[in-house]
Amino acid sequence: MEIIISSNSSKPxxxxxxxxxxxxxxxxxxxxxxPIPSMRSLAKTIHVSVxxxxxxxxxxxxxxxxxxxxxRGSFISAQxxxxxxxxQQKKIEEYLMLAAETARTSGIKLxxxxxxxxxxxxxx
Numbered sequence: 001m002e003i004i005i006s007s008n009s010s011k012p013x014x015x016x017x018x019x020x021x022x023x024x025x026x027x028x029x030x031x032x033x034x035p036i037p038s039m040r041s042l043a044k045t046i047h048v049s050v051x052x053x054x055x056x057x058x059x060x061x062x063x064x065x066x067x068x069x070x071x072r073g074s075f076i077s078a079q080x081x082x083x084x085x086x087x088q089q090k091k092i093e094e095y096l097m098l099a100a101e102t103a104r105t106s107g108i109k110l111x112x113x114x115x116x117x118x119x120x121x122x123x124x
Contacts (some may be wrong), residue, residue, distance in 0.1 A: 001036060005046050014049050017056035018063075025065055025076060026085065034076045036066060 003020050005013055024030040036042075041059060043050040057074060060066040064079040097116075103113045 001030065003046050005048065014052050014055040014059070017042075017046075018059045021056070021060055022063070022065055026088070030076045032076055032078045036074045036076065038073055045049065056090065 003017055005016055025079060039050050039053045043053045057066065057068065061068055064077055064084065066074050067077045068074040
């Protein structure tokens with residue numbers, strides 16, 4: 001499991017960790033039951049404090065991505081991936097609804113909006 005921390009990002013480090021682990025789960029790189037590094041181990045590997053990793057792991061556990069057992073460690077949760085994807089889709093729909101409404105009231109044509117979305121999605 002490779003986590004890359006960017007010092008140029010406006011996102012806090014714990015959020016960068018959380019986002020990357022969630023992405024690995026959603027893309028199937030990490031599967032149900034896969035172990036993830038201990039907090040100390042990950043903190044040492046990516047050169048951050050254990051408290052930062054702890055915050056990320058707490059968020060991942062709260063969101064249903066990992067389960068932690070004292071003495072055994074942390075593992076990718078068996079929670080239904082479809083449920084997680086559905087939650088993400090709801091969030092995306094809210095943003096798209098806001099973007100569409102803003103575009104419509106600003107006179108931006110659907111073609112322009114589609115082009116912008118495509119550009120952002122591809123990372124151009």
